[in-house]
Amino acid sequence: MQTITATNYSVYFNENGYEYLNRILKPELYSKIFIIVDGNTAEYCLPNFLAHLATNIEIEIIELEAGEENKNIETCLQVWYSLTELEGDRKSIILNLGGGVVTDLGSFVACTFKRGIDFINIPTTLLGMVDAAIGGKNGVDLGILKNQIGIIREPKAVIVDTDFLQTLDGSQMRSGLAEMLKHGLIYDKSYWNKFKDLSNLNTNDLDTLIHESIAIKNTIVSEDLTENGIRKALNFGHTLGHAIESYCLEHPNVKSLLHGEAIAIGMILESHISKEMGLLNNEAYHEIKYCISDIFEKVSFTTEAINQIIDLLIFDKKNEFGKVQFVLLEEIGKTKLNQTCSNELIHNAFTDYQL
Template sequence: MQTIQATNYSVFFNETGYEKLASYLIPSSYSRIFILVDENTSQYCLPHLLNNLATEIEIEIIELEAGENHKNIATCTEVWAALSELGADRKSIIINLGGGVISDLGGFVACTFKRGIDFINIPTTLLSMVDASIGGKNGVDLGNLKNQIGIIREPKAVIVDTEFLSTLSPREMRSGLAEMLKHGLIFDKNYWDKFKNLKDLNTEDLNELIHQSIQIKNTIVCEDLSENGIRKALNFGHTLGHGIESYFLENEDKTSLLHGEAIAAGMILESYISKEKGWLTNEEYHEIKYIINDIFERIEFNENDINQIIELLIYDKKNEFGKVQFALLEGIGKIKINQEADNVLIFNAFKDYAV
């Protein structure tokens, strides 16, 4: 697959990625390499990386517990301390080998350790390949509130090795599809249409879809790195999706959702709001709802759940001047940013989602 050029870094694929990685990791450039993994990527992905990592630089491994509930400042403190104890200096580099949690947290740790050291993202999940590792957003959660603490700073490089997808469960694969579906809905109707026959796709088709998804996100980010304008389009499905994800994460009587599962529900809900505002036809809305529901199991919400999720919206990091901001669809493949929706409309969206 062809290399994708971002603003200040490149996204390399498969064998080309490891060749480029070797060219970066030379003793004259870096004093020490730190590979950040979680307990899953340490077991299933690290051996593959080490077998393809050609360097003379000393390597240290830092392993974290897996899961969104560890994406916080306390974990960052542990990693900062480990870096110090292992002798990291300003010429060290961190390789983030993992999913969205590792990419987000590892990037944030790198950006803040000794006021910033280089990092490279090697995503191991579909979700992190097409979303978390791309675009320079790094950060952690504040309690159950998603991505409240962070910084935008781009990596040195991103290496996408689709071999890692073989380590994923079907549920993790579906989670990654949510962001790919989103890219079609906000940017490219032809790309969206390819998901109508998802069951007929083979491995080569999936690789091409991954490449196109990364291209779409990169195109948007390159136009607006600091998220003052069009990059807000990438938040479609995330205003309500993050509220749902946070609510299920903090409630012990709820089963935690994967990011993509919550975002899938958020996209249906925000498509309903788009329809009710007159920007999406009834046919388009039902097409979106059908395709997403064909991939993801419907989440059950009671009235109390809905009210508490709506209350969480006030903490969304995209809000401006105390108002909840949505990115909504203006037809499939087009987006309207900086939109508002009242609580009655949001509640009605949840009610329609349930049927």
């Protein structure tokens, strides 16, 4: 697959990625390599990754506990202390080998350690490949509130090795698929149409879809790195999706949802709101609802749960002057930014989703 050029870095694929790594990981450029992993990637991905590295630089492994609940400042403190104890300096480099939690947190750690050291993201999940590792957003959660603390700074590079996808189960693959569906809905109807029938999807098809998804996100981010305009479109489904995800994190008795599973619900809900506000036609809404529902299992929400999810919306990062800002759809492939809606419309969207 062809390398994708971003504003200040490139996304390399498969063998090209390892060739790039071995070209730059030289003792004259870096003093020490720190590889950040979690318990899963340490077991299933790290051995294969190390087998591809050819460098004389000392390598240290820092392992995190897996799970969104560990994407917080407390974990950052542990990593900062580890970097210090292992004599990391300004010429150290961090390689983040993992899913969204590892790349988000590891990148944030790199941006803040010694006022910033180089880092490279090597995403090992589909979600990480098409979303979390791309675009320079780095950060952690504040309690149950998603990505409240962070910084925008692009990595030195991103390495996408699609062989890592063989380590994932179906739920993790679907989680990443949600972000790919989103890229079609907000930017490219022809890309969205490719997901209407996944029954004959093969490995080569998936690689092509991943490449296209990354290219779409990169195009949007390159126009608006700091999210003052068009980059907000990437938050479609995330205003309610993040609130749903936070609600599930706060209530251990409720079925936990992966990021993409929550975003899938958010996209259906926000598509319904788009329809009710006269932006999206009924046919397009039902196409979106049934396509996503065919892939993701429906989740039930009580009225009390919906009210608590609505209360969490005030903490969304897009909000301005105390108003909850939604990204809505005018049609498949076209968004309308900075929209507000009533709580009644949100309740109606949940009602329709659960039919």
